Amino acid sequence: MNRESLIKKWLDHDLSPQELEEFKQLEDYQDLANLDESIKGFKADSITTDEALNSVWQTIRSQKTSTNRLVSVLSKIAAVLVIGFGIFYFTTTLDTTSSTLVAQQEQIQLPDASEVQLNAMSTLSFNSSKWDDNRSVTLSGEAFFKVAKGKKFDVITDAGTVSVLGTQFNVKYRNDYFEVTCYEGKVAVITNMKSTTLLAGDSFLILDGKYIATEKENRLNPSWLNHVSTFKSMPFKEVLAEFERQYEVEIEDTNIDKSQKFTGSFTHNDIEIALKSITLPLQLKYSKTDNIITLKRD
Amino acid sequence: MAKPLNDNICEEQLFSSIFKKYSKDLHDFLYYKFGSQLNPQDKMQEAFVKLWENCAKVPANKAKSFLFTTANNMMLNEYAHQKVVLKHRQIKPKHSTNLTPEFLLQEKQYQEKLERALANLTDAQRVAFLMNRVEGKRFKEIAELLGISTKAVEKRIYGALKKLREDIDEL
Numbered sequence: 001m002n003r004e005s006l007i008k009k010w011l012d013h014d015l016s017p018q019e020l021e022e023f024k025q026l027e028d029y030q031d032l033a034n035l036d037e038s039i040k041g042f043k044a045d046s047i048t049t050d051e052a053l054n055s056v057w058q059t060i061r062s063q064k065t066s067t068n069r070l071v072s073v074l075s076k077i078a079a080v081l082v083i084g085f086g087i088f089y090f091t092t093t094l095d096t097t098s099s100t101l102v103a104q105q106e107q108i109q110l111p112d113a114s115e116v117q118l119n120a121m122s123t124l125s126f127n128s129s130k131w132d133d134n135r136s137v138t139l140s141g142e143a144f145f146k147v148a149k150g151k152k153f154d155v156i157t158d159a160g161t162v163s164v165l166g167t168q169f170n171v172k173y174r175n176d177y178f179e180v181t182c183y184e185g186k187v188a189v190i191t192n193m194k195s196t197t198l199l200a201g202d203s204f205l206i207l208d209g210k211y212i213a214t215e216k217e218n219r220l221n222p223s224w225l226n227h228v229s230t231f232k233s234m235p236f237k238e239v240l241a242e243f244e245r246q247y248e249v250e251i252e253d254t255n256i257d258k259s260q261k262f263t264g265s266f267t268h269n270d271i272e273i274a275l276k277s278i279t280l281p282l283q284l285k286y287s288k289t290d291n292i293i294t295l296k297r298d
Numbered sequence: 299m300a301k302p303l304n305d306n307i308c309e310e311q312l313f314s315s316i317f318k319k320y321s322k323d324l325h326d327f328l329y330y331k332f333g334s335q336l337n338p339q340d341k342m343q344e345a346f347v348k349l350w351e352n353c354a355k356v357p358a359n360k361a362k363s364f365l366f367t368t369a370n371n372m373m374l375n376e377y378a379h380q381k382v383v384l385k386h387r388q389i390k391p392k393h394s395t396n397l398t399p400e401f402l403l404q405e406k407q408y409q410e411k412l413e414r415a416l417a418n419l420t421d422a423q424r425v426a427f428l429m430n431r432v433e434g435k436r437f438k439e440i441a442e443l444l445g446i447s448t449k450a451v452e453k454r455i456y457g458a459l460k461k462l463r464e465d466i467d468e469l
Contacts, residue, residue: 004456011430011455012437035462038412039431044329047339053317056346063347 007032097125100141102248103268105224110137113148119172119224121245142172144222147185159206160191169198170222177238180204181217207235227268233261239278247271252294256284307361308353316361317346323429323443324365330428331421332373345369363445408466415465419458426451427458 006023009015010032015023023029100106100118108116108124111131118124122141127134136154146168147153155162155171159178162171167185172178180189182198189196189204194211198204203214215232223230229242237258240251246268264281266274275293279286283298307313321342328338345368349361356364416424426444429435430451437455441448 007459008452008456011459012452013434014436031463034408035412035459035466036431038409039428041409042412042416042428043432044326044428045334045339047322047325047342049318049321052321052339052343053314056317056343056350059343059347060350 092129093127095125095127095138097123099123102244103246105227110135110148112150114153115146117144117225119143119245139171140173142170142174142224144168144170144225160189163188163190168221174238174241176208178204178206181222183217183219183221207238223265224268228265229268230265232263234263235259236262236282239266243274243278247274249288249291249293252292254294255297256295306353307349307356307358312358313350313353316349316358320362320365321346324369326429326433327366327425327443328369328373330425330432331370336373336376338373341369341372344372362443366443366445411466412462415462418465419461423454423458423461426454427462430455 003026006015006019006026009019010023026032098106098108098118100120100122102120104120106118108118110116110126111128112135114135116124116137119142122139122143124137124139124141124143126137134154135151136156138156140157143155145153145155145164147164149165153164155164157171157173157178159173162169162180164185164187167187168183169185169187170179170181170183172180178191180187180198181203182200184200186200187198187202189198191206193206193209194204196204201216201218203217205212205214229239229246231239231242235258236256239262240253240258243249243266244251246266249271260282262278262282264277266277268274271288275286275288278284279295285296285298287294287296307316324345325338325342328336328341332338345365348368349356349365352364416428419427426440429440429443430437435443437448437451440455441451444451
């Protein structure tokens with residue numbers, strides 16, 4: 001057998017014992033054996049298959065969960081954005097509402113230069129985001145409006161709508177009582193019963209479902225702005241109701257004809273004087289215990 | 299391969315068995331081809347992760363060539379024509395007793411020469427040669443792993459031996 005095929009067989013680990021002897025007789029056998037010995041030193045790092053397999057599984061699983069994690073992170077971000085936009089949208093389109101308590105007045109600045117003075121126990125709401133297109137406020141209670149010039153301005157109450165172009169007027173809506181008084185400019189009042197236009201000094205009153213003609217108003221603004229409530233031929237029960245709104249009291253009124261008319265005023269600042277103001281003209285007596293006021297005939 | 303495996307390798311069981319069958323060979327292949335500095339073990343594991351990601355697309359009997367090709371490509375991406383460095387592990391044959399300083403020096407020089415000579419082989423030669431000499435694989439096994447003929451393996455290994463001896467004599 002020639003030298004080359006011997007070496008090849010040796011390389012292929014395929015020598016028979018007899019051939020091996022032959023191979024060892026080669027002149028460069030020692031050389032080859034040395035080389036072979038040294039080559040073995042270049043052995044690759046050994047790997048532990050099980051460990052490597054475990055780490056492969058770990059990588060595979062962590063990749064799976066990491067995509068899951070990515071999805072969950074993204075969905076969290078999305079949720080925050082949705083909620084954020086939701087709140088943003090909700091709050092910007094939400095009506096702004098102002099309410100007053102008993103004996104409280106509040107001045108409200110509308111998105112344009114218009115001003116509203118809100119009397120006690122009243123609620124006013126408006127939408128500031130749509131203000132440019134739609135100047136309208138919803139009112140329950142009593143308020144005095146100084147409307148800046150501009151487009152139509154609506155005051156919506158359950159009893160009717162008051163539309164103006166730029167003026168000063170007072171709207172009072174309490175239960176069966178709906179009164180609009182125009183102090184300046186021109187005001188349109190639209191109710192189910194009657195629609196009319198008020199000029200400065202005109203008043204419009206619906207009481208217990210009936211339209212009531214009223215005298216010309218010659219004040220420049222409603223008296224309540226100066227903490228005085230004024231009545232002209234009003235049923236006494238309306239006076240008492242207003243009194244309860246301005247002082248935190250309850251009025252017990254046995255034996256009194258509450259439909260009798262009252263003309264006069266009471267202050268918001270001194271309950272004793274106020275009580276005298278409303279009782280003396282009608283020859284009534286009053287007694288006061290804590291927050292309960294009892295009215296009696298003289 | 300003993301029998302063609304046609305099952306779906308997305309099965310953990312089958313995937314594990316493929317891993318046990320090829321992980322060492324794949325690692326050795328990468329090690330001898332590209333040297334140790336490119337982290338052959340990591341690349342080997344990455345290749346298996348890639349195999350898992352594509353388990354639905356790769357039939358079991360193509361898994362081996364998928365692994366070798368994938369790992370090889372990943373290596374080539376990082377390879378950037380670095381010179382292959384094979385670390386010598388200095389596992390001394392136990393029976394060498396004549397450890398005179400002179401001998402040790404000779405030995406050291408010889409190793410250095412061998413290292414350089416190995417690096418001078420072509421990738422194909424080095425892989426086949428080291429798998430044969432170090433891992434003790436027969437030509438036929440190497441041919442199967444690399445997907446080439448036994449004759450070609452023989453040629454590479456014999457060629458490598460010749461070239462090594464020439465280089466060592468020269469150096």
